[in-house]
Amino acid sequence: MGKKCIGVDVGGTSVKLGLFQVTGELIKKWEIPTNKEEQGKYIVNDIADSIRQVLEHEGVPLTDVEGAGLGVPGPVMPDGYVEVCVNLGWKDRYPARELSDLLKGLPVKCGNDANVAALGEMWQGGGKGYTDIVMVTLGTGVGGGVIIDEKIITGKHGLGGEIGHIHVRDEETEHCNCGGVGCLEQVASATGIAREARRRMAACETPSLMRNAGEQVTAKDVLDAAKEGDALALEVMEVVGHYLGVALASLALTVDPQMFVIGGGVSKAGQYLIEVINRHYARYMPISENRGTIGLAKLGNDAGIYGAARLVLD
């Protein structure tokens, strides 16, 4: 049968769970709704109940489980302390300790969801076979995770891998959600790409496929148009690629990973997007051609449960 481990990805709408072999095969995955009532006080209980039920149904005794990992949407201190998770209503919690207490002292570890997803991609996804990767998730925002020697760089204040808020654009004037100005997220997230497209369309009269969508233009519209050779969309992607290239080169000159794994909704644009990023990245890495490569994530929304399960295998 072999030992098992459990990965839990706690989101604001639903909690995703996965039961794994410690060798990385997914045995079963399922979801439960996130009960955010009363500052999310029921969430950890619901997770423990659901794990117990599934283990019983699968005929897996708790003693066959090495442990469980939790990915949560907020900063996690090195000791597992979570000061605040806005999306869950949590304040001042030690979620791993709480879940462990509810599961007879099962080893439980907790990490930030973006960092944990990076660990998942290293374990069984786009970075499989590597020990040092940086994941960049281009979704509504831009998230990230830095994995060195198969371990998350959490950081001493829970800020490790917060690469969406790296300042890349001096001429930006609007503010980011973080309070900063010119963050990577403002130009490379799905929201940021769409905004850049609206700005370009407003600033000129050039015909473009993107104009069909007008103010409702999405990152997908931009990427689809760029793939068709649409001049204005290509201009937008040059801007996006420039700042992503700058950020990735900066990361390569700091932690020098084997690979960058690009995930999130925007990464559905596939190899075209990788080529755009790669061209700009190379321009800012003239120091060496022997450097980390750039590729696509493979686990999609399951990266979180994979990474959470991997958390407890150290």
Next chain:
Amino acid sequence: MGKKCIGVDVGGTSVKLGLFQVTGELIKKWEIPTNKEEQGKYIVNDIADSIRQVLEHEGVPLTDVEGAGLGVPGPVMPDGYVEVCVNLGWKDRYPARELSDLLKGLPVKCGNDANVAALGEMWQGGGKGYTDIVMVTLGTGVGGGVIIDEKIITGKHGLGGEIGHIHVRDEETEHCNCGGVGCLEQVASATGIAREARRRMAACETPSLMRNAGEQVTAKDVLDAAKEGDALALEVMEVVGHYLGVALASLALTVDPQMFVIGGGVSKAGQYLIEVINRHYARYMPISENRGTIGLAKLGNDAGIYGAARLVLD
């Protein structure tokens, strides 16, 4: 007596050596010239001879030495391979293995000199008491080192901590030595600060203390004038501080250290420089006030021998 360790900092002009207690006290330091003849083939032999002589003179048997560390001016691969050290004439070398062979199999490790200096500052310098620091050396160029959990992030291609070549300035037009454009080194090194001052002086008629030096203006002139309240020098330091602040914030959002240690000749400007950097750094870290602090290096030119000695204590 206690166990000893040896730190060796191999430079293009001289090799600095230090004999240490494993607890960090420097027992003796000395230097030998760097013999660069015949592609530097004598350097490792000279180091081994010198170590033998000093150990004999100090009455320390080789068996009391835990090991020796080497800091070298070039990239070092995780396996100790040095493809090239331009300043030494080295090509295709495994210097740690060579030194070990000459010292009866003594454990020897090798690292890049900037990374090794960072480890030294963590061990007994400005970062003493911490496990996670980033060192930024503002000298003729800009060097760096990233230390996480008391270990150097070497990187998988020897590019870890190459923060002088992080691209920070989009509007730069001149090229950096690395082939890039807009590198941190181009604006924050001693050379870069002086160049920025020359540019400002050429672009306006504003009177300035810096004009006494004219084209020969140095980073020290700029910093001295800025401390006197000289308007043009303050403008130059705002530019320098901006890009240093951006770079440090980017590093904090990647590896999130406890502390940034600022060293190199430019850091002789002391607390004034720290305050300039800190103000800009804070602006690009609105995400959290709980973040790495910024302080001065303490070991000066000895950081290399301290860090090299610390290399072998893992």
